[in-house]
Amino acid sequence: MPIVHETKPVIPLLTSCDGDVLHIEHLNFAYPDGHVALRDVSLNLCAGEKVALVGPNGAGKSTLMLHLNGILNGNGNITVGGLASNKENLPIIRAMVGMVFQNPDDQLFSPTVFEDVAFGPLHMGIAEAEIKVRVTAALTQVRMSGYAERLSHHLSMGEKKRIAIATVLSMNPQILILDEPSAGLDPRARRGLINLLDELPVTMLVSTHDMTMVRDLFPRMVVMDEGRIVADGLTARLLKDEALLEAHGLEKP
Amino acid sequence: MLYTPAPMHIPDGFLSMLVSAVCWALTVIILAVALSQANKTFNERQIPLMGVMAAFIFAAQMINFPVAGGTSGHLLGGALAAILLGPWAGMLVMMAVIAVQGLLFQDGGLLAMGANILNMGLLAVTVAYGLYRTVLNRPRGLKLAVAGIAAWLSVMTGALATALQIWLSGNAKLEIILPAMLGIHALIGLGEALITVAALAFIFKTRPDLLEGGETVRGGRGWIVTGLLITLAVVLLAPLASANPDGLEHVAINMGFHTTGQAAPYEFLPDYTIPFLGATPLSTILAGALGVLMVLALAFLIGRLVLKKP
Amino acid sequence: MHDNVFDRYRPGDSILHRLDPPLKVVVTVAFIISNVLLPDAAWLAFGLSWLLILASSQMAGLGIGYTTRRSVVALPFALAAITAIFSVPGNALADWHIGATPLTVTDAGLLRFASIMLRAWLSVQGAILLVATTRFPDLIHALEHLRLPKLLVTIIAFLYRYLFVLTDEVLRMLRARMARSAAMPGQQSGGSLLWRAKVTGNMVGQLFLRSYERSDRIYNAMLARGYTGQIRTLNPHVMKGRDWLFATLAAAAFTLLQIIGRM
Numbered sequence: 001m002p003i004v005h006e007t008k009p010v011i012p013l014l015t016s017c018d019g020d021v022l023h024i025e026h027l028n029f030a031y032p033d034g035h036v037a038l039r040d041v042s043l044n045l046c047a048g049e050k051v052a053l054v055g056p057n058g059a060g061k062s063t064l065m066l067h068l069n070g071i072l073n074g075n076g077n078i079t080v081g082g083l084a085s086n087k088e089n090l091p092i093i094r095a096m097v098g099m100v101f102q103n104p105d106d107q108l109f110s111p112t113v114f115e116d117v118a119f120g121p122l123h124m125g126i127a128e129a130e131i132k133v134r135v136t137a138a139l140t141q142v143r144m145s146g147y148a149e150r151l152s153h154h155l156s157m158g159e160k161k162r163i164a165i166a167t168v169l170s171m172n173p174q175i176l177i178l179d180e181p182s183a184g185l186d187p188r189a190r191r192g193l194i195n196l197l198d199e200l201p202v203t204m205l206v207s208t209h210d211m212t213m214v215r216d217l218f219p220r221m222v223v224m225d226e227g228r229i230v231a232d233g234l235t236a237r238l239l240k241d242e243a244l245l246e247a248h249g250l251e252k253p
Numbered sequence: 254m255l256y257t258p259a260p261m262h263i264p265d266g267f268l269s270m271l272v273s274a275v276c277w278a279l280t281v282i283i284l285a286v287a288l289s290q291a292n293k294t295f296n297e298r299q300i301p302l303m304g305v306m307a308a309f310i311f312a313a314q315m316i317n318f319p320v321a322g323g324t325s326g327h328l329l330g331g332a333l334a335a336i337l338l339g340p341w342a343g344m345l346v347m348m349a350v351i352a353v354q355g356l357l358f359q360d361g362g363l364l365a366m367g368a369n370i371l372n373m374g375l376l377a378v379t380v381a382y383g384l385y386r387t388v389l390n391r392p393r394g395l396k397l398a399v400a401g402i403a404a405w406l407s408v409m410t411g412a413l414a415t416a417l418q419i420w421l422s423g424n425a426k427l428e429i430i431l432p433a434m435l436g437i438h439a440l441i442g443l444g445e446a447l448i449t450v451a452a453l454a455f456i457f458k459t460r461p462d463l464l465e466g467g468e469t470v471r472g473g474r475g476w477i478v479t480g481l482l483i484t485l486a487v488v489l490l491a492p493l494a495s496a497n498p499d500g501l502e503h504v505a506i507n508m509g510f511h512t513t514g515q516a517a518p519y520e521f522l523p524d525y526t527i528p529f530l531g532a533t534p535l536s537t538i539l540a541g542a543l544g545v546l547m548v549l550a551l552a553f554l555i556g557r558l559v560l561k562k563p
Numbered sequence: 564m565h566d567n568v569f570d571r572y573r574p575g576d577s578i579l580h581r582l583d584p585p586l587k588v589v590v591t592v593a594f595i596i597s598n599v600l601l602p603d604a605a606w607l608a609f610g611l612s613w614l615l616i617l618a619s620s621q622m623a624g625l626g627i628g629y630t631t632r633r634s635v636v637a638l639p640f641a642l643a644a645i646t647a648i649f650s651v652p653g654n655a656l657a658d659w660h661i662g663a664t665p666l667t668v669t670d671a672g673l674l675r676f677a678s679i680m681l682r683a684w685l686s687v688q689g690a691i692l693l694v695a696t697t698r699f700p701d702l703i704h705a706l707e708h709l710r711l712p713k714l715l716v717t718i719i720a721f722l723y724r725y726l727f728v729l730t731d732e733v734l735r736m737l738r739a740r741m742a743r744s745a746a747m748p749g750q751q752s753g754g755s756l757l758w759r760a761k762v763t764g765n766m767v768g769q770l771f772l773r774s775y776e777r778s779d780r781i782y783n784a785m786l787a788r789g790y791t792g793q794i795r796t797l798n799p800h801v802m803k804g805r806d807w808l809f810a811t812l813a814a815a816a817f818t819l820l821q822i823i824g825r826m
Contacts (some may be wrong), residue, residue, distance in 0.1 A: 071783050091789060099787040106780040109301070111700035111720055118797055123789035126772050128797060151700065153727035167788065265595045265690075266682030267644060273599070288712050297792030298782050300714070304721020305729075305778035310700070312729035312774075313767045316737065328767060337771065351719040353726070357571060357699060359690045362683075364595045413711060419644075424679050426650035433646075451764015452771065460772055 001019040004048075021175050021203045022068070029063060030214055040073055045175065045203060051235045052080040052214040052235065054251040055224035061207040062102075064224070065177050065219030069097040086180040095124050096169030099203075102179040104160035113139075113155075113163055114148040120171040131170075138170035139163075142196060158189030162196065181205050182210045211253040215239060222242040223248055261329070261411055261438070262354065262369055265362030269422035270515050276418065277367030283375050284348060290341040303342050307349040310334055316448075328448050329441075331377030332404035334387075336453065338465070340382040340476055341541065343419075347372070372414040377407035383480010393457055397450050403480075404449035408442035409435060446531030579623040579696040583706035588815045591693040595686040597817040598675060601824040602813045603671070603678040607684065608824030616688045616814060623696050629697070630688035642780040644679040648672040699723055706801050717794045737768050780807065 020152040022045035028166060029038040037060045045051060053061050066072040068080070070090045078085040082094045103109045110116040115136045116188045126134070147155075156165065161181060168176065182190045183196065194213055197204065208214060214221055214235060221238055223231040225248045231238055245252055268276070291299070310330040317327040330350070335343040351370045355361040361369040384403040388396050416434040419425045456464055573582075579587075594612075621627045634726050653671025694702070703723065707716045740762065 066783065069787050071786050091791075094787060094789050097787075099784075101780065101784050102786075103780065106777060107784045109304075109721065109781050109784065111703065111723055111724050115700070115796070119785075119790075122795045122797055123791070129797075131797060151698075152724060173789065179825035264683045265597060265686035266679055268599075270596065270599050288714055291714060297790070300655045300717055300792075301721065301781045301785060302775070302778045302796065304718050305725050305774050305781065307718050307722035308725035308729045309771055309774035311726055312733045313770055314762055315730060315733050316770070333767070334770075345715065345718055348715065349722045350728070352719060353722055357569075357694055358692075358725075359687050359694075362595065362686055363592055363690055365687070366598060370668075371752060418718050422645045423651070423674065424644055426646040427645040429649070447757070447760035448764045448767055451761045452767035453764075455768025456771060459768070463772075463775065517705075 002126060004248075019084070021047050021049075021120060022205070023068045024064075024067075025074030025077040027067060027071060027074050027078065028101060029067065034136070036220060036224070037227050038067070040092050041076070041227070041229055043222065043229060043232070045205060047174075047203055048201075049220060050117055050197075050204045050218050051206070051219035052204055053160075053223040053224060054211070054214060054221060055210070059224040059248075060227040061224055062179060063227075065099065065179060065205070065207060068175075068177055069094045069099055071157055073076070094170050095120070096174040097173055097178045098173030100164050100168055100176065100178045100181065102183060107164040107167060108152040108155075111151060112148075113150045116152065116163065117148070117170045118139075118167050120167060121226075126170060134164075134172070138166040141200065142166045156189070157166070158185055158192060160192055161185065161189075162199040165196070165200075169200075169202075173202065175205065176200070177208045178204065181206060182213050211239075215253045225249075255364045261373055261415055262351075262361030263365040263372075263419070264359075267362075267366045267419055267422065267424055268365050268368055269424075270364075272418050272422045273364045273367060275352045276371050280367040280370045280375060284344065284370075287341045287344045288309075291345060295342070299342065303338070303346050304349075306334065306338060306342075307346045308354075310346060310350050311353065313452075327444070329373060329377070329408060329411075329445055331373055332400065332407040332445065332451060334379040334383035335382040335407075336385050336400055336403070336449075337456075340378055343378040343382065344375055347378055350374075352446045355484075368415070368418050371410040372418075377416055379476070379478050380483040381407040383476045383478070384451065386474070386480065397457075399452055400453050401450040403445040404446040405442040406484055406487060408438050410483055412438035412442075413487055413490065421430075443513050508543060525562045566578045569730070570699075571691070572698050573625055573629075573695045575624045575645040575696065577623045577696070578805065578809075579619060579692075581805075582696075582809055583800060583802055584697050584701040586806050586810055587693055587697055588705045588709060590701065590810065593813065593817055594689040596688075597722050598685045598698075600684045600821060601678075603684070603825035604674045605678075607826075608820045609678075609681045611820060611823065614684050616685065619692055623692065625692075625695055630691045633691050633733075634684055634688050644676055644683075646814055647679055647704060651675045661805065704796070704800070707796065713794060713796075721787065725774075725777075728777075729770065731765075731774060732770060736770070740766070 020149065022043070024041060027041040028036075030036045030106040041060075041064060053064070055061055063072060067074055067085075068145055069077060077180075081096050083089045083093060083096075085093055108116045114135060117138055117202060118131050119162060120178055121131045121134050135148060136145065139147060144162050144166060144167050146158065147159070147163065152160070152163070165176070165178070165181075178197075182193055185193060190210075190213075194217055197206070198217055218235055220233065221231075221235040222229055223238065223244065230248060231244055239252060243251065244250075310328075313328050313330060313333070315327070315401045331343070331347055334346050338445070339341075339345060348370050351361065351374050352366065355363060381400075381403040384406065385396070385400055388399045412434045413431075416425070416427075416430045421432055453464070479509065514563045580805055595613075598609075598612060601612075604667055616629050616630055618631045620631075623629075637808040648668050649666045651669055651674075653669035655667045656673070657668040658666070697705070700720075700723070701718050703716060706719065707713065
């Protein structure tokens with residue numbers, strides 16, 4: 001079934017800020033094999049906002065996320081915390097954007113939890129004593145204090161997901177980017193993770209298929225399909241728009 | 254079943270102090286060259302790649318296939334690592350695999366680890382890559398065939414070196430251990446060849462870019478010479494030594510490796526006299542072959558290192 | 564499930580557990596060197612070495628027989644040493660002929676064989692004790708403190724971390740293969756050797772591709788946290804008083820063993 005994008009008017013932003021945390025303007029990107037993954041994407045995120053990014057597989061969500069800290073570089077302007085994303089600012093931007101990948105086994109690449117949580121601060125060039133403080137603080141924030149000396153392969157999926165979040169919290173990011181945080185978790189671990197995300201006082205952009213979590217946790221939601229942003233607005237309102245959900249393969253929670 | 258020790262990992266106690274030390278020295282020198290090559294030519298992407306590839310070789314060794322009569326074959330991986338990653342990265346990856354097997358699982362000793370890395374890692378990678386390098390730009394069928402021979406020879410090279418080291422330590426009779434080691438490993442090598450070829454064929458089908466693209470750092474033509482020389486040595490040395498072990502024995506004693514029972518084992522700096530004008534013509538040939546081979550391999554490696562420097 | 568298969572560490576709080584890891588590596592290697600340097604038939608010294616191991620095992624809270632029970636890993640290789648029986652000149656005890664090769668069992672040969680086996684057996688127990696009382700990540704750091712190049716240490720650390728992930732993948736693949744390897748009653752299953760090798764090769768190839776793609780994702784995760792090609796680590800290590808004491812005692816014990824072994 002062909003999907004028509006133009007028929008759905010983009011709902012105006014909730015807040016009147018100009019994207020003080022994240023500002024993306026006319027971003028386009030094609031992979032080397034020619035596949036166009038992002039088409040004219042523009043998005044603003046303001047301090048303290050928690051935003052869900054939804055859409056079918058292959059919609060460009062992950063590609064967009066990889067642009068936010070310069071792992072991929074498309075055409076367009078990206079500003080993080082007022083800093084233009086370019087080669088010069090990249091180290092600072094990588095510290096400001098905390099990226100949590102979908103599979104924690106890819107994110108936790110060190111033998112022990114401490115080494116992984118310390119990896120970010122260490123590569124930012126922070127002093128040793130300060131790193132230890134940050135590791136402890138980050139682990140406390142995800143309610144995993146006491147896990148510093150544990151071995152990553154001994155952790156459960158839910159624990160791994162939390163530690164993965166700690167590995168970027170230790171960098172004191174301005175914005176958290178999470179890819180499918182609730183995927184692969186059993187109901188209890190999923191509930192625990194949702195509570196954690198609810199509590200964390202950080203700006204968040206979360207890609208997910210978990211519409212129940214979107215409803216419970218995110219006041220604002222952005223819908224992507226075929227590399228475009230097709231809707232951006234209040235979750236409560238967009239979830240009532242059955243035609244929109246239907247057109248982009250989303251389920252009503 | 255999860256972790257089965259391979260028959261080629263020498264435990265501590267089987268090698269004399271001198272042989273262990275010489276093997277460690279060779280291993281350290283070759284690894285130093287590999288590291289300097291790595292630092293010069295690899296990009297930052299190679300570090301996680303080599304790390305995960307080491308885990309891959311380790312895990313791939315667990316995939317066994319039933320051969321016959323309850324025995325099963327499995328991969329050692331030296332040839333596969335060499336062909337997939339290029340010689341230098343292949344050596345570093347095999348080093349890590351053998352080091353973890355020895356350290357964590359006591360599969361192979363710590364003092365003997367130098368020898369184990371040399372046999373199953375460095376020599377296996379060198380001979381396999383040297384042979385494969387000859388067909389780098391040839392049709393796939395030929396590549397696969399040569400890869401199979403390379404895999405078989407990499408196992409045989411390791412087995413030959415293992416047998417020689419134990420014998421040089423005075424802990425085995427050459428006319429027994431050589432045919433025994435080579436006989437067993439001729440079979441093991443067959444399994445190695447089959448799996449290596451099948452794995453490469455699969456990758457050729459699904460991701461040919463990884464085998465034919467230029468992403469991994471490849472070696473130059475010098476590898477062909479080195480690989481062929483080792484092949485020649487394996488092919489010539491094995492039957493020669495089996496046919497006339499006394500000659501080789503004589504060489505070893507003269508070289509100071511072989512203590513015949515009563516000599517004090519703590520004398521590990523003996524007179525290093527190479528009997529170029531030795532008693533029998535055979536001993537001369539073998540001493541020459543062995544010495545020339547070692548020197549050539551080293552000279553080649555060091556030469557590459559020096560030449561590459563601006 | 565891996566906890567028992569791959570982890571050789573036995574958690575504890577003994578003196579041996581708390582010793583400086585690099586020192587433990589050095590002492591273990593020294594112990595192995597001591598075994599290798601002991602002359603043939605130094606029974607008393609071999610026995611005392613074993614007592615050292617037993618006492619350490621007990622001191623580490625592993626139970627006195629722990630290392631001995633686990634020391635069978637070196638046994639398969641014994642076959643390679645059996646030829647020592649015939650290879651050392653000495654008084655002949657028995658004669659055989661295999662084909663044209665005369666095999667003479669000598670007294671010195673038998674002693675050599677027994678000594679090799681003892682050296683291997685003692686050494687492997689030393690290594691078992693090391694990994695039972697030291698967490699592997701600490702061992703990796705120890706290698707770094709012992710001046711092993713950083714790149715090698717990093718590869719080993721990655722290998723250790725992904726060993727568990729990839730062997731899990733292998734287990735799933737092997738189960739899937741088993742689940743489809745049915746056989747009719749009375750029929751030989753599994754196809755020809757070549758076919759079986761091909762299936763195995765496909766699994767290896769598949770594992771390679773998955774690992775390769777995984778290394779890409781790991782690289783991204785590293786980049787996202789500020790990695791620029793240089794791996795940095797944070798692991799201070801300090802030799803405490805008890806470490807120096809232990810080092811001195813170990814050196815004295817090994818020296819004494821060598822003297823006893825030569826008396």
